[in-house]
Amino acid sequence: MKLIDTVQTSFKAVLSYRIRSLLIILAMALGVAAVVVLTALGDGARNYVINQFSSIGTNLLVVLPGRAETSGAFLGAVLGQTPRDLTLKDAQLIGRLPQVRRYAPLNVGEAELSAANRLRAVTVLGSNAHLIPIRHMVLAQGSFLAHGTENNAQIVLGAKIANEFFPRVQAIGQRVRLGDSRFLVSGVLMSQGETMGYNTDEIVIIPIGYAQAMFNTTSLFRILIEAKSHSEIEPAKQAILATVKQNHDGEEDITVITQDAILSTFDRILQALTLAVAGIAAISLIVAGILVMNVMLVAVSQRTAEIGLLKAIGASSADIRRLFFAEAVLLSLAGAILGFLLGQFGSFILRLTFPQLPAWPPAWASMAGITVALITGILASMLPASKAAKLDAVNALGKK
Amino acid sequence: MIRLTAITRTFHMGDQAVYALNNINLQITSGEYVSIMGPSGSGKSTLLNILGLLDKPDSGRYELDEKLVTDLSETEQAQIRRERIGFVFQSFHLVPRLTAAENIELPLTLSGVPSEQRQVRVDQALQAFELKERAQHRPAELSGGQRQRVAIARATIMQPSVILADEPTGNLDHQIGAEVMTLLEDLHHRGTTLIVVTHDRELGARAHRQIGMRDGEILTDQANETD
Numbered sequence A: 001m002k003l004i005d006t007v008q009t010s011f012k013a014v015l016s017y018r019i020r021s022l023l024i025i026l027a028m029a030l031g032v033a034a035v036v037v038l039t040a041l042g043d044g045a046r047n048y049v050i051n052q053f054s055s056i057g058t059n060l061l062v063v064l065p066g067r068a069e070t071s072g073a074f075l076g077a078v079l080g081q082t083p084r085d086l087t088l089k090d091a092q093l094i095g096r097l098p099q100v101r102r103y104a105p106l107n108v109g110e111a112e113l114s115a116a117n118r119l120r121a122v123t124v125l126g127s128n129a130h131l132i133p134i135r136h137m138v139l140a141q142g143s144f145l146a147h148g149t150e151n152n153a154q155i156v157l158g159a160k161i162a163n164e165f166f167p168r169v170q171a172i173g174q175r176v177r178l179g180d181s182r183f184l185v186s187g188v189l190m191s192q193g194e195t196m197g198y199n200t201d202e203i204v205i206i207p208i209g210y211a212q213a214m215f216n217t218t219s220l221f222r223i224l225i226e227a228k229s230h231s232e233i234e235p236a237k238q239a240i241l242a243t244v245k246q247n248h249d250g251e252e253d254i255t256v257i258t259q260d261a262i263l264s265t266f267d268r269i270l271q272a273l274t275l276a277v278a279g280i281a282a283i284s285l286i287v288a289g290i291l292v293m294n295v296m297l298v299a300v301s302q303r304t305a306e307i308g309l310l311k312a313i314g315a316s317s318a319d320i321r322r323l324f325f326a327e328a329v330l331l332s333l334a335g336a337i338l339g340f341l342l343g344q345f346g347s348f349i350l351r352l353t354f355p356q357l358p359a360w361p362p363a364w365a366s367m368a369g370i371t372v373a374l375i376t377g378i379l380a381s382m383l384p385a386s387k388a389a390k391l392d393a394v395n396a397l398g399k400k
Numbered sequence B: 001m002i003r004l005t006a007i008t009r010t011f012h013m014g015d016q017a018v019y020a021l022n023n024i025n026l027q028i029t030s031g032e033y034v035s036i037m038g039p040s041g042s043g044k045s046t047l048l049n050i051l052g053l054l055d056k057p058d059s060g061r062y063e064l065d066e067k068l069v070t071d072l073s074e075t076e077q078a079q080i081r082r083e084r085i086g087f088v089f090q091s092f093h094l095v096p097r098l099t100a101a102e103n104i105e106l107p108l109t110l111s112g113v114p115s116e117q118r119q120v121r122v123d124q125a126l127q128a129f130e131l132k133e134r135a136q137h138r139p140a141e142l143s144g145g146q147r148q149r150v151a152i153a154r155a156t157i158m159q160p161s162v163i164l165a166d167e168p169t170g171n172l173d174h175q176i177g178a179e180v181m182t183l184l185e186d187l188h189h190r191g192t193t194l195i196v197v198t199h200d201r202e203l204g205a206r207a208h209r210q211i212g213m214r215d216g217e218i219l220t221d222q223a224n225e226t227d
Helices: A005-014 A018-055 A088-095 A159-165 A208-214 A230-247 A259-302 A304-312 A315-355 A363-390 A395-400 B043-050 B072-082 B100-110 B116-128 B144-156 B175-191 B201-206
Strands: A060-065 A100-116 A120-129 A139-142 A154-157 A173-177 A181-189 A203-207 A222-227 A254-258 B002-013 B016-028 B033-037 B057-065 B086-089 B162-166 B193-198 B209-214 B215-224
Touching: A005 A018, A005 A315, A005 B100, A005 B175, A018 A259, A018 A315, A060 A230, A088 A100, A088 A222, A088 A230, A100 A159, A100 A208, A100 A230, A120 A159, A120 A208, A154 A159, A154 A173, A159 A181, A181 A203, A181 A208, A181 A222, A181 B162, A203 A208, A203 B057, A222 A230, A259 A304, A259 A315, A259 A363, A304 A315, A304 A395, A304 B072, A315 B072, A363 B002, B002 B043, B002 B144, B016 B043, B016 B215, B033 B201, B043 B162, B043 B193, B072 B086, B086 B144, B100 B116, B100 B144, B116 B144, B144 B175, B162 B175, B175 B193, B193 B201
Parallel strands: A120 A203, A154 A181, B033 B193, B033 B209, B086 B162, B162 B193
Antiparallel strands: A060 A222, A060 A254, A100 A120, A100 A173, A100 A222, A139 A181, A154 A203, A173 A181, B002 B016, B002 B057, B209 B215
């Protein structure tokens, strides 16, 4: 029997038992669709988190005071010292390192902003001009500490704040009061919405010196550093640790976090999550495979007389085996394709419903879903097909 | 040319061996018209199944057209069934989900005949058996006589040298049965060996050679002088 005829004959059988075929295809399809949608969800979550992390900067390193690791006896403690604060001097030393492109010292606090008879509490970031490019913030208008104005009392307003205080007039050039000091509005941030849990639309940025004076401190909250390139991140981290240690009398009392390390950790965790979810979905494919086996076994016993007849008119056992095998493969294939389309559609709906979640099913998941469906279908059809092939022709013909 | 030598076939009922065929020796020349008669359990159907290579004898030799077929592999036997033997059954054994034309086409498909040739041959067969209008009907929509005509068309589409008919009129009324027998006898007139198993004496008497069986043995073997 020719292959094309085998496939055609099996195809006719698939079409003849419509409800049965439809149910098997549906079972397979749901399994494949589950794999596709769930991996889309997992991968979407992964991409969401990674985008969020990437959006806070490029080749970013963050220096924070204190050590996040346990080590041997802290000599300073014996001498009655506390861990040293991060200072502007530390920041300047770091800024001179060859691996560092630019740095931004950072202080954060709360203060009351008043202007044009309005008043509200705002989050204040104290930093230098580099903060804006390092943190991937964009100025919609104006500038911040532009060349020649480094010592001016300038303030940059978040988009929402600018809109609240100066809804009708140009914000730039306006005078505002922050705490007890007066500032000149030099720039307005572009609206960016929420990233990493805080909203850049509702902050104000002032020069670091004014911020330290306002909050009465000489220490820094963080130092943000942008390395020159991706490959410079690790050398930069080592150089920063060494520099600050030297400046802190040989005490390694800071922690340097690289954006890269956080990213890859999240990436690993969420990748594992996606795989786990795909694995769970794949179980439904195994169940579908067992269903295919069941239904094919029933088909064999239902069609016993037909099998006997086929043998009588000259079908070999191999022909019979191939016929049932082809039937199961056709059903699995149809299920896999339908499932793939259903999964793509489901992911599309997901993306429509949650626009911020990039729920694109990864190609490997679709491939794996379809492959597992086909393999289970093929494995599940082996037993029924060989049972059909082994039927004794005389007995089979006797059945009706 | 069929030659059976010392064919024995036993079935086991519990621990008792029952001889369905006991040391059968039989020779049928090409083009003969033979009827095999006997009561139920006489072994006539087993004999037909062995002649049709559906069943294997426990011992003995079966030569078909000077070729020993008892030792052939399953695949080779399937090929002989496909090319040399045509089966006609009492209950027609049509595939219910296929149309008349598709049922007739089956042996051609199994033999790997190309699609265009299959269509031509099926058309010829439909014409010859007056089934042209019924070609696209399924067996359930056909009368008994039509179903058996489809079955005969299917059995002869490969132009086999032997037609094996097992009670071909058993499920048909007298008149339709007679028509079906005429069709089968036409095939015989064109040179095909025709072997009919029946317990109907009248039907058996139409054959030129009648073999009587009982308890797995050939009891009588006589030729008709007429025709």
